[in-house]
Amino acid sequence: MHSVIAIHAAADRNAVPLDTITLDHDERRVRRKLLRGANGTEILLDLPQATTLDHGQWLELDTGGLVQIIAAPELLYEIRARDTAHLIRLAWHIGNRHTPAQLDEHRILIKRDHVLKTMLEGLGANVTNATEPFFAEHGAYHSHNHADGGHALLARP
Template sequence: MIVFTQSHPANDHQFVQVNLPLTAEQRTKTRQYIETIDGETYYLHLPRGIVLKPGDLLTCDTQECWAKVIAKPEAIITVMANHSLDLLKAAYHLGNRHVPLEITSDYLRFSPDPILCSMLVQMGLKIQEEITPFYPERGAYGHHHS
């Protein structure tokens, strides 16, 4: 089994042998087994504190194998509003609950939670279940709470 121990910023010039689709949560874990769609298993043993981004490259100590991190589609809830102030209020309430949140000017995204969905619907917001890559904010201090 190949053990990836080093991460590098995205670089189009490096030959990549493996694409590693990782969920948002998996991109925050530095010690884990990853199984690809092809049934291959790899192990991440990276320095603690690293949060991988799509496009980042991983390699083993010998640099014989290179892998590219890609954002794996996952179940998420997309929140939309008719007015930007309503979306800001939703971001405030979700932030108060320390929910990993993807924030754009048009929508918010978070992992499915029926209680939060109910709260948002009661606030008059539109929610939609989707399967898509999830890119939550890393936070003001660059770390992730789960």
């Protein structure tokens, strides 16, 4: 089993990965976890605090190899509104229910939940099925690895 010694932003590397690890939104939130790559590489990730791994990031292994993180497609609802003010109101209702949401300029994505779909349609939203990677916003007190320029470097053993 390999250990992760550093995490690098996607732009930091232009290499062929030893392996890839595909994770959904919730699985990309990690602190200590055993991961298995598509090619069978076993990796122990042991971070000082919980971190969200981003699509395209590279995990540098104790052997010098690199493993790339891939965001898995998920079953989502795409929410569209009549105009910007309507989209803001819809976002407020979603947030009021503490539902993770990806906020884009002209749409909101949430995980599929028929109760929320019914509520949003009742508020005049156009809600359709989507299947794509999910990148929900993080709360104000949520630790994220961009605080240091996109690198969550670990102490080398």
